[in-house]
Amino acid sequence: MNRPSRPVRVLAPVLAAGSLLTAAACANDDGASDTVSVSPAAERSPSPSATPALTRAGAKAALITTADLEGHWTQANDAASWRTTLLVDKVDVAAFLKAKTSAAECQRLLDSLYSDSLLGRASGGSALTGFTDPHSRLLYQVGDYGRDSLTKTLDWLGSLPKKCDQFTATGSDGSERTVQVVAAGLPAVVDAREGVTVTVRGTAGGQPTTLTLDVAALRVGASGAAVTNGGPVGARHKTTETAVREGARRLTDVLAGRTPTANPSLLD
Structure with a gap:
C-alpha cells in the first residue's frame, strides 16, 4: 500500500x-x-436591545420646550409639585384629583394624573417639565424606564377605556367624582403609543366642576415620554398631539446621538 x-x-x-x-x-x-x-x-439596523440608555443629560435634552408647542404657553418652575399643589383658574386641581375608588386599575390612573409616576420608576436618566396658559397645564416627562416596563404601562393605559369606562371616586372631602375614560387618537410616530381622555366631574369649592385631561405615552426602545394636558375648560387635543409628535422626534434624536432642535414648523 x-x-x-x-x-x-x-x-x-x-x-x-x-x-x-x-x-x-x-x-x-x-x-x-x-x-x-x-x-x-x-x-x-441595531436591535432594540442595542438602543443606548438615556442619561440624565439626554433626558433633559429630550424634553419639549415652548418652541415646540403652538399657542401661548409659558414654562413653569413648579411642575414637579403639581401633584400636591396646582391651581388652575379657581379650581384646586391637586385637591380635586385626590379621590379614592375600589378598582385598582382606575385608582392607579387617578394617582398618576399630573404626577411623575405615570410611567413608573425610571431605571436610568429622567427629566420633567411643565407649561401653563391661563386655563390649562401641560406636564411632560421623559426617561429610561426599561422596555418591558414601558410596554406593560402602555398596555395598561390602552386597557383603561374598557376597564375604567366610567367609575365613581370619593374625594378627600367626602364628595363624589364621576370619572369617564375614552380612547384618544395620537399621531403615527414611533411604534408604541397610547392615549386617553379623562373627564372628572364633581364639586370644588362648593361649585360644580369638570376637569378634562389628555393622557398620552410613547416608547422609543427602553425610553419613553408622557404628556398630561388639560384643565377646567377642556383639553386641547391638538396641543397633546403636537407634544407627542415633537417629544418623539426629540427623544429619537437624542438616542441616535443627535442634538434635537425646536419644532421646524414654528421657526419661521
Whole structure:
C-alpha cells in the first residue's frame, strides 16, 4: 500500500476538525441543523436591545420646550409639585384629583394624573417639565424606564377605556367624582403609543366642576415620554398631539446621538 505524503497526512486532520466545528455551529440543542444568515438590513439596523440608555443629560435634552408647542404657553418652575399643589383658574386641581375608588386599575390612573409616576420608576436618566396658559397645564416627562416596563404601562393605559369606562371616586372631602375614560387618537410616530381622555366631574369649592385631561405615552426602545394636558375648560387635543409628535422626534434624536432642535414648523 502506498502511504500518503506527510503534507497530506497533516492536512487531513485539519480539514476534519474544520468540518466538525462547522457542523457544531449549525446544530441547535435538539440536534437539528439551522441555516444562519444575516441580511444587509439587519447588519445596518441595531436591535432594540442595542438602543443606548438615556442619561440624565439626554433626558433633559429630550424634553419639549415652548418652541415646540403652538399657542401661548409659558414654562413653569413648579411642575414637579403639581401633584400636591396646582391651581388652575379657581379650581384646586391637586385637591380635586385626590379621590379614592375600589378598582385598582382606575385608582392607579387617578394617582398618576399630573404626577411623575405615570410611567413608573425610571431605571436610568429622567427629566420633567411643565407649561401653563391661563386655563390649562401641560406636564411632560421623559426617561429610561426599561422596555418591558414601558410596554406593560402602555398596555395598561390602552386597557383603561374598557376597564375604567366610567367609575365613581370619593374625594378627600367626602364628595363624589364621576370619572369617564375614552380612547384618544395620537399621531403615527414611533411604534408604541397610547392615549386617553379623562373627564372628572364633581364639586370644588362648593361649585360644580369638570376637569378634562389628555393622557398620552410613547416608547422609543427602553425610553419613553408622557404628556398630561388639560384643565377646567377642556383639553386641547391638538396641543397633546403636537407634544407627542415633537417629544418623539426629540427623544429619537437624542438616542441616535443627535442634538434635537425646536419644532421646524414654528421657526419661521
